[in-house]
Amino acid sequence: MVLILVDKFLDFVVDYSLNRWAIERQVINPESNRYTLRINTYSVIFKQGKSFLILVLGFYSSIWLIGLNPSVLAGAGILAVAVAFLSRNLLEDMLNGILILWTDRYAIGDVIDINGMGGLVENINLFVTSLRNLDGQVIAIPNSRISTVVNHTKDWSRVNFTIKIAWHENIKKSIEIMKKVANKMQSEATWSNKFLEPLEVLGVDEVSHEGILIHVLIKTKPSEHWSIGREFRLRVKEAFDEENITLGIPHHTVSLVNHSKLNTVVKEGVLSYTIPKQDN
Numbered sequence: 313m314v315l316i317l318v319d320k321f322l323d324f325v326v327d328y329s330l331n332r333w334a335i336e337r338q339v340i341n342p343e344s345n346r347y348t349l350r351i352n353t354y355s356v357i358f359k360q361g362k363s364f365l366i367l368v369l370g371f372y373s374s375i376w377l378i379g380l381n382p383s384v385l386a387g388a389g390i391l392a393v394a395v396a397f398l399s400r401n402l403l404e405d406m407l408n409g410i411l412i413l414w415t416d417r418y419a420i421g422d423v424i425d426i427n428g429m430g431g432l433v434e435n436i437n438l439f440v441t442s443l444r445n446l447d448g449q450v451i452a453i454p455n456s457r458i459s460t461v462v463n464h465t466k467d468w469s470r471v472n473f474t475i476k477i478a479w480h481e482n483i484k485k486s487i488e489i490m491k492k493v494a495n496k497m498q499s500e501a502t503w504s505n506k507f508l509e510p511l512e513v514l515g516v517d518e519v520s521h522e523g524i525l526i527h528v529l530i531k532t533k534p535s536e537h538w539s540i541g542r543e544f545r546l547r548v549k550e551a552f553d554e555e556n557i558t559l560g561i562p563h564h565t566v567s568l569v570n571h572s573k574l575n576t577v578v579k580e581g582v583l584s585y586t587i588p589k590q591d592n
Contacts, residue, residue, distance in 0.1 A: 346467060349419035356420070357413070357437055402439065404456035409438035417461050423535065425462035426453055468508055469537035471530035471544060476523040476560035477552075483524060486557055487513055490528055493547045503543070506536040523560015 331351060411417075413436075418424045422433045424443070429451050431443030441458065443451040477486050494511035497503045509531040518525035532540050552559070 346416065346419070349421045350416060352421065353419040353436055354413070356435070401454070401456060405439040405454050407456075408458060409436075409455040412436070412441075412455060412458065416466075418463050418466070422466060423464045425464070426458055427460070429453070430462075464537075465534040467534065469532050469534050471532065471537045471541040473530070473541065473544065474517065474525055474527050475548065476518075476525045478523050478558045478560050481524070481557050483516065483526065485555070486526060486552070487528075489551050489555060489557070490526075490548055493544065493551055494528075494530060497540070497544065497547070503540065506533050506540055508532055522562045525560075 418433055418436075418441075420433050420436060424430065424433060426441070426443070429443065429445070431445035431449075431451060433441065434444045434450065435442040439455055441453050441455060443453065445451060475486075475490075477483070491511055491513070498507045498510065507530065512529045512531070514527040514529060516524055517527040530537070530540060530544065
């Protein structure tokens with residue numbers, strides 16, 4: 313009973329301390345949601361550690377109450393802990409897990425890529441990070457194997473949008489249409505609170521036989537770039553259709569060598585030809 317009360321009291325202390333820390337940090341950076349994600353992550357880990365300590369304490373208290381000699385079991389317990397900590401993999405997992413938490417590489421609720429595998433961070437402890445991908449599969453990655461991390465949702469996100477228009481289209485007009493689409497979205501209640509900055513035009517990134525590539529960026533709140541990006545692409549396509557702006561397509565020039573020897577026939581607007589046989 314006493315241990316249960318201690319367990320509940322420590323839960324309260326953990327939650328209270330983390331919430332107070334998050335509120336103080338949020339005042340410094342009110343636009344960031346990092347502190348909410350971090351307290352959700354730290355709370356799970358601290359409570360797991362607390363529960364382990366309570367369990368060990370309860371185990372040894374039970375031994376003392378039934379009159380067994382705890383020194384023998386204590387020695388065996390210390391030996392087991394020593395063996396566990398001497399295990400190279402577990403030690404590497406724990407150390408890297410501490411570094412991940414300390415440096416805030418990611419937290420529960422982030423969307424990340426690790427070693428070619430990506431998904432939503434569903435759970436993290438000192439030893440394993442669990443991701444859930446778009447297919448609903450859970451991917452468990454030992455912390456010791458985590459090196460390079462791509463975090464898509466830390467502090468803010470961005471729509472990285474490119475579109476290729478045809479050679480004969482007006483570049484400035486096309487850019488103005490995209491600006492109007494973004495500004496209209498930003499003025500709507502559904503989307504306005506998801507934008508952090510207006511659309512940024514980087515300009516023309518490529519000029520090729522396929523067309524002219526225009527590059528724009530939209531800075532959004534964390535995780536909102538996917539929904540904004542989908543809506544923005546849809547509206548740009550509709551706006552281009554209304555203004556009769558065509559997209560770029562590859563253009564190729566076909567040259568016929570020694571065409572005087574070709575038997576060329578035009579049928580129903582289709583050009584066809586027969587390559588003559590070579591003379592022996």
